[in-house]
Amino acid sequence: MLFIIIAAILGAGCAIAFDLYIPAFLSSYAAIVIIAAFDSVMGAYRSLLADRFDAWVFVSGFFGNSVLAALMVLVGKRIDLDLYVAVLVVFTYRIFSNFSFIRRFYLKKLKKKLKKC
Secondary structure: OHHHHHHHHHHHHHHHHOOOOOOHHHHHHHHHHHHHHHHHHHHHHHHHHOOOOOHHHHHHHHHHHHHHHHHHHHHHHHOOOOHHHHHHHHHHHHHHHHHHHHHHHHHHHHHHHHHHO
């Protein structure tokens, strides 16, 4: 878990420190890959809280989801269909679903702590 937090902080720091330029034709790919990667991180944190975390599943999901999402955007551009919107909706739904699980987990924990007092 600590590794994920450190990696996120380092990644954000590098993005801020180095003035990265993403060409306009790659912006939809970059956005979808970032959303897919964030979905994998949220899913990993959820599984960590549920005591089901597996590093192999996380790594394969992280890269697999990112590559698959980018390929779907590529296919959509080739057939002149905005598939990135569908991919964005699915990953956003999964992110909020994972967030709601995490939120309920900590609220339940807080509720137990308050009952003890």
